Amino acid sequence: MNKIMITGATGKLGGLTIDHLLNSRGISASQIIALVRDKKKAKHLADKGIEIRVGSYDDLSSLNLAFEGVNKLLLISSAELNNVKRLQQNHNAVMAAKSAEVDHIFYVGLANPELRAYELEDVELATEHSIRAVNLPFTFIRNGTYLDEVTYDLNTAVKHGELLSSTNGKAFNFVLRKDLALANAIVLTEEGHQNKIYELVRSKLITYSDLASALSRITKKEISYKEVPNNITIKRLVESGVNAESAESLVNVFHKAIADEKFLFTSNDLEQLLGDQLTPLDQSIESLLE
Ligand SMILES: NC(=O)c1ccc[n+]([C@@H]2O[C@H](COP(=O)([O-])OP(=O)(O)OC[C@H]3O[C@@H](n4cnc5c(N)ncnc54)[C@H](OP(=O)(O)O)[C@@H]3O)[C@@H](O)[C@H]2O)c1
Known part of the structure; x- marks a missing residue:
């Protein structure tokens, strides 16, 4: 065995x-x-x-x-x-x-x-x-980066009816951790993956503005999107109950890397491995809401 x-x-x-x-x-x-x-x-x-x-x-x-x-x-x-x-x-x-x-x-x-x-x-x-x-x-x-990393942004936006970021409108390719885990399970249990390299990111890029639109659809409430300086986003997150270290890391690491165009990269690999088991965007976001 x-x-x-x-x-x-x-x-x-x-x-x-x-x-x-x-x-x-x-x-x-x-x-x-x-x-x-x-x-x-x-x-x-x-x-x-x-x-x-x-x-x-x-x-x-x-x-x-x-x-x-x-x-x-x-x-x-x-x-x-x-x-x-x-x-x-x-x-x-x-x-x-x-x-x-x-x-x-x-x-x-x-x-x-x-x-x-x-x-x-x-x-x-x-x-x-x-x-x-x-x-x-x-x-x-x-x-790819876990979409789960922006969970605090999503939940804070739902509380305030407004999503904030300093990502400069730049797009990114984050995916759900749970889907990446399924990709692990699939390649571990199927033939044909030996000596292959998979880039597991989104096949279509998204922006923070797209996240706000998705949140509006999911919650059936208007959630607007605003670009603000880093310290304003951190302040909002902390006021919403996120600890300061996590808020700073979310903004200084993830927002910054998005603004620096580190995630302008797509691949069909995850979609091809998971097929119809890939979690659609709205469902992915919904799964991260409190
Ligand atoms: N793609 C992304 O966005 C992203 C984000 C964050 C991290 N990562 C990377 O992906 C990995 C998995 O993510 P995750 O969310 O599952 O992280 P996680 O929940 O922090 O899990 C990390 C695992 O590594 C184990 N570990 C830590 N130090 C070890 C050591 N010296 N020897 C053996 N095992 C050790 C931990 O064991 P204990 O339970 O004993 O601590 C834990 O089981 C992370 O470790 C990191 O390298 C990726």
Whole structure:
């Protein structure tokens, strides 16, 4: 029986991938192994009958043990933002996958890495090159930014009847995390994805003005859109109950990258992988509302 290991299994993307494997891809719990750092955080997975193995990307020997007998490895990077540490973590995971002779590594990286929206992309590309260098059969699943990242903007807009941003009317290509997790589950369970690279972003770009129109349709209330300086958007988010750090990160990281044209890039890959299971825009937005 093919054993599929999901790393980052206690995280949101890993957890959703496991849900899709179990619920819509016909995979039994006995085929799945979850890599976790803390067994206590994985009780919900163990309760489903999933084998839990403990390992950290910071500890090569733990990965060497954990990857034993794994056929397909879904490698989801940690949330580490320090590139030196992130590079070492990913390097450990690739080396352990090679030592354990996994049959196929599925690496979740970032979409359109050449645009360097987050300054993490060189690590992601280096990881892809390491996988190629050690000659592991691969699938590179390059994830677009989660639409979920703008959840605070959407909910604040519904409260105020007005969506604010400083994105300069620029378009972007964000997709639902849940759809990216389904893409993981699909490529893990179908033939024909070996040595392929997928850029999982929207096939049609959207703008903040489009988000406001969608919110108006969904809530059946007029939600207008206004371009304002960063500090005004942050103030509005904080007044609506978003903590200051999250509000600043939303505006200074995501709005800025949109304004800097880091996401003017489309691909049909997600649409082709998911077919009619792709969540339409309005439904995606609705799923993020409180
Ligand atoms: N595309 C996007 O918009 C976007 C946005 C944010 C992040 N990301 C990237 O996508 C990944 C998955 O996203 P997510 O939303 O699922 O993030 P998440 O909920 O923060 O999950 C991260 C997972 O990585 C695990 N992890 C952290 N450090 C580790 C280590 N040293 N060794 C092994 N596992 C470790 C965490 O384990 P614990 O539960 O033990 O902490 C958790 O299971 C993130 O880690 C990040 O690299 C993408």
